[in-house]
Amino acid sequence: MNYDIKLQNVSKYYAMGNSKVKALENLSLEIDHGEIVVFLGPSGSGKTTLLNLVGALENATNGMITIGNKEITQIKRQKQFTYRRETIGFIFQTFNLFPTLSALENVQYVADLAKLKRSKQKAIEALQIVGLGERIRHFPHQLSGGEQQRVAIARALVKDAPIILADEPTGELDFKTGRQILSLLVEQKQTKKTVLLVTHNREISRLAHRVIELQSGQIVADGPPKDGTVSIDNLEW
Ligand SMILES: Nc1ncnc2c1ncn2[C@@H]1O[C@H](COP(=O)(O)OP(=O)(O)O)[C@@H](O)[C@H]1O
Numbered sequence: 001m002n003y004d005i006k007l008q009n010v011s012k013y014y015a016m017g018n019s020k021v022k023a024l025e026n027l028s029l030e031i032d033h034g035e036i037v038v039f040l041g042p043s044g045s046g047k048t049t050l051l052n053l054v055g056a057l058e059n060a061t062n063g064m065i066t067i068g069n070k071e072i073t074q075i076k077r078q079k080q081f082t083y084r085r086e087t088i089g090f091i092f093q094t095f096n097l098f099p100t101l102s103a104l105e106n107v108q109y110v111a112d113l114a115k116l117k118r119s120k121q122k123a124i125e126a127l128q129i130v131g132l133g134e135r136i137r138h139f140p141h142q143l144s145g146g147e148q149q150r151v152a153i154a155r156a157l158v159k160d161a162p163i164i165l166a167d168e169p170t171g172e173l174d175f176k177t178g179r180q181i182l183s184l185l186v187e188q189k190q191t192k193k194t195v196l197l198v199t200h201n202r203e204i205s206r207l208a209h210r211v212i213e214l215q216s217g218q219i220v221a222d223g224p225p226k227d228g229t230v231s232i233d234n235l236e237w
Pocket residue numbers: 014015016021022023041042043044045046047048049050
């Protein structure tokens with residue numbers, strides 16, 4: 001399967017009373033399957049909107065988005081649900097775990113939704129990969145921020161979805177934990193996953209070989225990080 005991402009002249013406007021907020025303006029870009037790309041931009045530049053469109057959580061106002069040879073902008077809601085379930089792993093800034101489900105149940109829930117066989121075993125394995133094998137019975141409030149975010153990553157990985165969308169996944173974490181989380185994401189390259197990582201932090205953007213900069217809903221740069229790529233172990237922010 002081919003999961004190359006292609007946006008052609010994509011715009012997104014939100015209605016605010018009588019006025020229109022322009023979140024993305026005529027964006028075109030291509031991301032190859034297996035690439036790790038950082039989207040860098042200040043607050044309000046359209047980063048989250050872009051991930052939401054690629055993940056089909058929202059529809060574009062204009063333009064076309066294709067994943068492989070499938071168009072996702074004009075398909076029905078049920079098909080968008082199937083696309084999300086099979087293709088996308090989301091990691092949100094604020095974790096979004098279910099507070100009344102244990103770590104294991106949070107991950108297994110997603111595995112069940114994706115109709116995976118041996119969902120419990122797969123959930124346990126995903127939690128082991130993120131280093132939480134010992135804490136699978138804990139509830140979110142019994143886990144630190146970094147541990148909660150690792151559960152969120154396990155949830156995104158358990159389906160083995162080809163595209164991971166990570167929206168400022170280190171925003172709520174201390175530096176050391178943030179670095180562990182970023183390492184986990186970058187390691188996904190080994191399993192040929194595409195990772196779209198959003199950040200407003202220029203230093204963090206240096207972990208990638210390709211950084212797409214957004215400003216006011218438009219692409220203002222697309223290429224290697226301006227100050228060079230840095231291995232995660234040497235990142236400081
Ligand atoms: N649901 C919404 N309704 C109205 N305006 C929105 C909505 N979501 C985002 N926006 C606006 O769209 C612009 C881009 O937002 P966003 O994609 O969240 O930026 P970022 O993630 O880079 O901070 C901002 O001006 C924001 O206020």
